[in-house]
Amino acid sequence: MTGKKALSDLALFGGKPLFSQVKSIGQLAQPNQARFFALARKCFAERRLSNNGPMVQLLERRLADFHRVPHCIAYANAGLALIALIQSIAAGRAGSVVIPTFTYAGLPHIVRWAGQEPLFCDVDRDTHTLTAETASAAMAADTIMLLGVHQANSPCPIDELEELCRARGITLLFDSVHGLGATYAGTPIGGFGRAEVFSLHATKLLNGFEGGYITTHDENLADLLRRKRNFGFTGESSVDTLGMNAKLNELHAASALAALDDLPALIERNRSRIEAYRESFAEIPGISWIPYATANKTNHEFPLLQIAPDWPLARDTLVSILRAEGALARPYYAPPLHLQDNPSHAPLPVAEALSGQIVQMPAGESLSRDDIDTLAALVDFAYIHAESISSALAADGTSR
Template identity: 35%
Template structure:
């Protein structure tokens, strides 16, 4: 328990934790189930190219997404590129500036032009009025992002795409297992893309998937995923190598087996953090709509420096010194990164990217750890002005 400023590790005290409490530590699931599946893979001597593990993984992901088609891939970046190519997207694509750089990179890498749009400063969702103003003669698609698994304004965004005859693709990397108006994320737009990276609550070591209700789009993406090959050896289109191998599919299936457990742990953690932060001036935990399905993977704290006297980055530094590893999201916004840097102001993106941080959660984080992290945060913001002054003097 920290009782004085000198007790803070950032100001010379001992850290609260001997080992790091880390954001994004992977969930593992049943090791026995994983090892049994890996033995099955090795016994079959079918390690890639659409084996039984990959096929089963695709079936189960499609079922969770409420879509008839799933194309599993080696990562979500490849899945997004396949979705765009299979849809025939060209030219300019309107997308939010508040997202991971990989979203914009996926477009640029295949010759498309990201047109960065501002977002609502409270929840990071695409600012629809600005998106419509950015539509030009070269615009062929809108790329939406379900930030932190919290889909927003999907009906309005779908209507906007229809009104201008634009393709609509979603980066749903955060949103597997979530819903909007009772419908699973996965069936909106022309296609949606999930990430099963190691840091996601469902992981396949590294992997992704495209889900869609469009049979032809799925067929083209499946062919493109395998070098553009149709049948055994006939190349009929441009393609790449984006296949999910069997060991990754085995891990993905093992994660899916324990999905309910992971969600329960994440929800318990979210509720504990909410209790810890509740009533603390200058702090707001981004809420989850309990009427919808959610994976609760991202516990997001909004820090109002005017009220706390302690900026988000300084709070992260204070926590890191205590061996609590939180992280900024999505700082500083794609519009302030190369090669997308623009002089056009995006105030909503600048505001939210300067305020929010994701706290450690997942099955590795315990109730006692959350209680300690909560106490550290409350202690720091209560003395925010003085901590800021001390940190500036030490810099």
């Protein structure tokens, strides 16, 4: 299947890579092109390309319905949406925000851009999300907010987080970038906490090229966030809040609109791809797949391969082998954020253990069943030849 017979056939050792076009970990879902170009032509015909035009307004209505909330506020991306949201809730106070350590590496910067200090907490071994117990252990006297991050394999334990935040008098927010299409106790993710934030980046489930949005039940907060994304303008020349230019443009909104109806089918294809991974890799010893929660609906965004502690190659060596072949696998959330931020941070043992074990495998629409079989044959080859791979790397003297 791989055509790899000798060690020198591995791209890591100079062989020809298996994939001439790289295999991404992103969704790279194509919005329906006929629908997109029809909407784009409308934008040009009406000369409305930005500034809260009809496409953005329609997208906001459709997404509010989808998430069953009264308010959706589109932003240029999820990062700016999170900054504006955290800054709005802080309302001039400089304090701290508790975030999980096992998540997207950009999150601490987002918190700091919003004028707050991130405090890192550990996560649950199975769901990989923070819990009331791990979050409360990280809280300080100046903590203003808890920012839960839903994982692709499981939403946060929302009930216990709501109870904790109520008891502490702090605000609960969610980064729901990996929770799109998921549910919690039968209710779509999007309506929990004070507000939730989603991304429309091309690698995510709903492709607006770039983009993001906030969902909330809170009308005053929604109004404030609309002003903040447009320099804080209240009229043509007056401002009443610290704002920025974080508007979503019309063409990006059109792309997300053209993709929205296909979301359930995309999630179903993600589920099948993970099933295909399980089947293809079934005979390789020491490989398992991070299970997706069954009590709640999830989006199956990431195939997450876990190698046994006694697997004959280190996780990072396996990642190097895959990447050299053009399969852009990644160590999953490694190193954890608290250690990136401060190498002498107190241990957060669950996240530290998880961050050494999991490979985020290629995913999404550019990945065929044949590609998955090819990846399985490659990992099998690496397993069988582990000893000689390790010796060749040691002789080479490079750590790859």
